[in-house]
Amino acid sequence: MSSNFRSWPMTLLLGFLSLPIIVMMVYLFVDTVTDTTAGSLIPDRFTLEHWRFLFDAPQAGRSNIWSVTLNTFIFACSTSAIVVMTSLTSGYALSRLNMPYRRLLLGGVLTLHAFPTVTLIISIFLMLQMTGLYNSLLGVILVKTALELPLGIWVMKGFYDTVPWEIEMAGLTDGASRFTVWRRLVLPQVHPGLAALGLFSFLAAWSEYILPQVLAPDGASQVLATYLQNLIKDDRAPDFNMFKSVGLFYAMPVMIIYLIFNQKLMNIYGGGTKG
Amino acid sequence: MRRAHLLGLGFMTPALIIVFLFFLAPVVLTAVFSFTSMSSGTGISGGAYEINEQTLRSLTDRGFPKAKSEKLGHDLYRIGEEGLGAVEADFGKAFADEIRAELSGELFEGRRDLERELKKLRSRPRSIRDLKKAADLFKRSVLNTRFESETAFLDGVGETGVELTADDQAVLVKTAYTGWSWTTANYELITSMASTWRAAKNTAFYVLLTLSFNVGFGLFLAITTFYLPKGQAAIFRAIWILPRILPPVLYVMMWKWLTWDTGFLSIFLSNFGVEPRNWMLNSDINAWVCIVLINGFVGASLGMILFSSALRAIPPSMLAASEVDGANRWQQIRHILLPQLQWPILFTTSYQTLSLLTSFDYIYLSTDGGPGRSTEVWALYTFHTALNNYGGVLQYGLGAALALVLVVIGIAASLFYLRLFKFNELVSQPRIEQ
Numbered sequence: 001m002s003s004n005f006r007s008w009p010m011t012l013l014l015g016f017l018s019l020p021i022i023v024m025m026v027y028l029f030v031d032t033v034t035d036t037t038a039g040s041l042i043p044d045r046f047t048l049e050h051w052r053f054l055f056d057a058p059q060a061g062r063s064n065i066w067s068v069t070l071n072t073f074i075f076a077c078s079t080s081a082i083v084v085m086t087s088l089t090s091g092y093a094l095s096r097l098n099m100p101y102r103r104l105l106l107g108g109v110l111t112l113h114a115f116p117t118v119t120l121i122i123s124i125f126l127m128l129q130m131t132g133l134y135n136s137l138l139g140v141i142l143v144k145t146a147l148e149l150p151l152g153i154w155v156m157k158g159f160y161d162t163v164p165w166e167i168e169m170a171g172l173t174d175g176a177s178r179f180t181v182w183r184r185l186v187l188p189q190v191h192p193g194l195a196a197l198g199l200f201s202f203l204a205a206w207s208e209y210i211l212p213q214v215l216a217p218d219g220a221s222q223v224l225a226t227y228l229q230n231l232i233k234d235d236r237a238p239d240f241n242m243f244k245s246v247g248l249f250y251a252m253p254v255m256i257i258y259l260i261f262n263q264k265l266m267n268i269y270g271g272g273t274k275g
Numbered sequence: 276m277r278r279a280h281l282l283g284l285g286f287m288t289p290a291l292i293i294v295f296l297f298f299l300a301p302v303v304l305t306a307v308f309s310f311t312s313m314s315s316g317t318g319i320s321g322g323a324y325e326i327n328e329q330t331l332r333s334l335t336d337r338g339f340p341k342a343k344s345e346k347l348g349h350d351l352y353r354i355g356e357e358g359l360g361a362v363e364a365d366f367g368k369a370f371a372d373e374i375r376a377e378l379s380g381e382l383f384e385g386r387r388d389l390e391r392e393l394k395k396l397r398s399r400p401r402s403i404r405d406l407k408k409a410a411d412l413f414k415r416s417v418l419n420t421r422f423e424s425e426t427a428f429l430d431g432v433g434e435t436g437v438e439l440t441a442d443d444q445a446v447l448v449k450t451a452y453t454g455w456s457w458t459t460a461n462y463e464l465i466t467s468m469a470s471t472w473r474a475a476k477n478t479a480f481y482v483l484l485t486l487s488f489n490v491g492f493g494l495f496l497a498i499t500t501f502y503l504p505k506g507q508a509a510i511f512r513a514i515w516i517l518p519r520i521l522p523p524v525l526y527v528m529m530w531k532w533l534t535w536d537t538g539f540l541s542i543f544l545s546n547f548g549v550e551p552r553n554w555m556l557n558s559d560i561n562a563w564v565c566i567v568l569i570n571g572f573v574g575a576s577l578g579m580i581l582f583s584s585a586l587r588a589i590p591p592s593m594l595a596a597s598e599v600d601g602a603n604r605w606q607q608i609r610h611i612l613l614p615q616l617q618w619p620i621l622f623t624t625s626y627q628t629l630s631l632l633t634s635f636d637y638i639y640l641s642t643d644g645g646p647g648r649s650t651e652v653w654a655l656y657t658f659h660t661a662l663n664n665y666g667g668v669l670q671y672g673l674g675a676a677l678a679l680v681l682v683v684i685g686i687a688a689s690l691f692y693l694r695l696f697k698f699n700e701l702v703s704q705p706r707i708e709q
Contacts, residue, residue, distance in 0.1 A: 010499050011507055018514050021572070023539065024529040025517065041542055090290035099283030107693060112298055114626060114689040116633030118654070119681040120301035122661045122674045123308055126319055127301065146297030153290060178282055207522035210636050214662055225524045229640070232528055240532045247525040258520055266580065 032245040050245040063219045063227065065246075072206060072223040072250075075141055079205035082145045083152045084198045088190075091156025092182055096168070109157075112150035121214060128215055135218045140211050147211075148201050155200075159193030160186070196264040203254055203265075224250040305682055308675035309462075313455040315669040322454020323421045324428035330450050339446050346437050350416045352383040353434060358413035366409055369398040386410050461676035471677075473648065474656040481566070481638075481652050482631045488571035489627055490620060493578020497616075498608060500579070501586045515579055518572040527640040530569055531555065555642060559649040562642045566650055570637050578623050585619045586612060625695065629688045633681050639663075654681060 032050050034043035058064050093099065094106055124143055125134070133139030163186055171181035209225040217226070228246050232238065258265065313319055326347055334344045354374060363371035373396050383389040389410045393399055400406055415434050422428035425448060432439070432447065439447065449456075465471050496515055500508040518526055532538045534554040541551035555565045589611065597607055635655040638644065644651030644659065651659070661674020 007503050010503060014499055014511050018511065020533065021514055021517055024533060027532070027539070028529060039542060039545070041539065086289045086293065089286035093283040093286035097283035097286065099280045105287065110693060111689040112294065114629060114692050116629055116681065116685045119633050119678050119685055120298070120305060122657070122671060122678050123301040123304040124297065125662060126308060126671060127304065129319055143297060146293045149290060149293055209522070209524050209640070225522060228528070229524045238535070238537070243528055247528055251522055251525050254520060254522060
């Protein structure tokens, strides 16, 4: 920024403070393809053995990694799709349409956005048990969607707010209905927001652990988060190289999406408030 | 109603349905459940009526006459049509008819009494074993028998011949019921249990510590990267965003690898003669440091993003001007950067207070409240009570009561934030009235 300060002491300090994360990340990658003699920190042989889990038949009581991955994919995609579709309409209504109780609805969305949803998990657990959605992927998808929705609506409303009124007014003058204006003129304007929100909810569902763990602990509806955690919990003598391979496999889509869409997602994190 | 109204409400409908089902209903139900004794023992749908050894013991505790409860626990032999039918099928009509003629309606306290009477009959089976079998057919016991309804249960009790007063009956029905019931006991438990107070204390400690770390370190990262050359700043921001974007399970697993006794820290320090140990769980202090850092790294990165974007709004000319005037770096931070960050800091603080108060996933994944229960915060305590309990029954009712405390705090805080962050300015009227 400004040139009359020396920056290297700061770089050094920041570098030192970042060491834990750097060490963790470096070893996350290195340990998946190497073996290390016990008691040493420097890997000494190259091996692909830790990736066996991708091809071997699963041990008794464990699920197949590919069916678990498919579950995770279905979970994340469905959640993302429902959140995007619902936010797309409600965001527009809140941003642009004159309707009764508009203030109340806006306040409600904002309150829910701040509201810590994880406190509701006990009654949601009981509700799913009563309705028979317990232990099914569908139940988890619905719940995760609901929890992501307030953020989605709020973000979408923000994107709609930036669309110039003139576009809509022009459309209306030419005789189009409000609905047509939304579909033909406004929707194309919020494409970037739509993509960002879709990615964001996809990642949120992909990383989710507590909900699948509590609401669908069964093997058949397991997702990668619960699969990995079960591995870690079961093992008497932890094989961290294997955990890291599974973990890297699990986190790969997240990292790739971040590398590519970094800027887009930051928009939502900036406005997002959870955490 | 105008058409725009209809379109607006139509557009809102899917969201309203979801919000109703998964926010309003759970909030109300949390309150409802908190007044029940639901647990994995009672089940969540209705229950049945059953007298077992334990019921008998608690009956005596509740003032039920001991003589009567003992009688309920004994086997009784009543000569009735049901038993007679079974005898006819197994031992022939002659024997059954003779029993009917001689003993119909009689009641025996033990099998031996009944056997003695049966031995007197002429058409009895010859072998003693058959005689015992025949006697068993008349056994009527309520002990360990499930009755699906209250009337069936009382009929069953009536058959044993125990005379019940109205009071006795009420106590008996209540004690024998295996399902859940309405109660305020959960709230009494919450205020009286030592573990709740410990959880409350842990929570306050945890929120205070983590929040200071989040805001303080977030500020530090934002300001330092603000002064660094662009490339370096981008690298550090990318590094510090990692804790936030990595899935919690993987992130915490890496911390375990770092701190466990076969992990990085132990091996690294063994070079300096330090005994390998589990740095995460071997003492209370270490556990606290770990969970504050684990959560803090995640929270600090969010702070960093928010603060950095606020700093980017400062016009460069302002900074240049201050330098021309001879401001040192500290003065620049104090008088230009920090004032710019006022609102983001307030915002981060308030939102993170709420989310730290209620979220437990990182603690659950890392220490799970240990060692002992020294890092068990309120939200995790609630979770353990209701949903994840190694040593026994899951107490849904008590858990709901504990969760309701957080729900109430959550609603109150969210409403407060609405006022704090000037909600009214966010609600601008639509410009097209159609």
